Amino acid sequence: MEGLSLPVITDPPDDHREVEAWLQTLGGPVWLMLEGEDDRCCRVVTTLLHGNEPSGTLALHRWLVERPRPRTRLVVLLANVRGALSHPAFTHRHTPDDRDLNRCFQPPFDGPAGELAWAIIQDLEAWAPECIIDLHNTSGNGPGFAVSTRRHPVIETLTGRLCEQLVVTDLRLGSLMELPLWRPRLADCPVFTLECGGALQPAARDVAEGLYRLLAECPDLTALPAASGLEVLVHPLRVELRPGASVAYDRSPCPDVDVTLWARIDEHNRGVTTPAATLGWLGPRGLSCLQARDGEGREHVGELLCVRQGRLHARRPLRLFMATTNSDIARSDCLFYAVPFA
CATH class of the missing domain: 3.40.630.10 (Zn peptidases)
Structure with missing residues (x-):
């Protein structure tokens, strides 16, 4: 042609x-x-x-x-x-x-x-x-x-x-x-x-x-x-690391890391993630090392996620997509996408 x-x-x-x-x-x-x-x-x-x-x-x-x-x-x-x-x-x-x-x-x-x-x-x-x-x-x-x-x-x-x-x-x-x-x-x-x-x-x-x-x-x-x-x-929200934040994947919290995500977090790509599930662990910076902005740039991370005793949880039932266990992709792209599940 x-x-x-x-x-x-x-x-x-x-x-x-x-x-x-x-x-x-x-x-x-x-x-x-x-x-x-x-x-x-x-x-x-x-x-x-x-x-x-x-x-x-x-x-x-x-x-x-x-x-x-x-x-x-x-x-x-x-x-x-x-x-x-x-x-x-x-x-x-x-x-x-x-x-x-x-x-x-x-x-x-x-x-x-x-x-x-x-x-x-x-x-x-x-x-x-x-x-x-x-x-x-x-x-x-x-x-x-x-x-x-x-x-x-x-x-x-x-x-x-x-x-x-x-x-x-x-x-x-x-x-x-x-x-x-x-x-x-x-x-x-x-x-x-x-x-x-x-x-x-x-x-x-x-x-x-x-x-x-x-x-x-x-x-x-x-x-x-x-x-x-x-x-x-x-309207999914894209959960990302803030600039300078660190991430790792493990079955327990990693020292000196801002976000330790559960080693098999990609299991949450199926079904609905409830507030009872542990998605990972956060360091002293807590949720401030994460962001979840919508298409107009408004921040929603606190509406999606919360911290209980250092553990990262969904604040409400969520559909998660594209949750990765690849730390390079997590740093350069995103941790996962989330849509509130009514």
């Missing part, structure tokens, strides 16, 4: 080629295009924006062995190939000399990650897609869920077939799913993030493969009947 910033390939991997060997042949970020029976319509999946979130790529590699023929054109972005292949493979969110690509989809587009994000934006507008789904893995183990910046019938129909929860967020981080908010040519395009589950969970690959099959086999997304049972949660 003329005018695209990134290369386009049309040949799926050989039946016996390992996924890492296949990625090595790509050489960098590429679009993989599958021509459909009706190429007047294009659907886009973006994956591997984070090099340590491989389920979308692993599922694609497995599915392409079947040589699928989609009902419409299906285009898949393999973005951070360099980060994914940094040794050991699929363990680096991004290379040490670069930024988080999924925080670069807003100006200024500085550095290699910013330049790549701008190239992706231009290409997405050139594809003029019917929908865009950005595939990710959760930072910790847990069930898959979807995230969007708005409610939309197509978003809710698709997510209801792939997961049980849709989180509608007003937080703005510079992620790809925010593009319809400020790119007029994408304003009417349904865009959402599908968090498939933990990177090491086999079920996460199944969720991603289910998305590819759904997009490939459905001739009309607007005609799909709504799935029952989708839970829609609105």
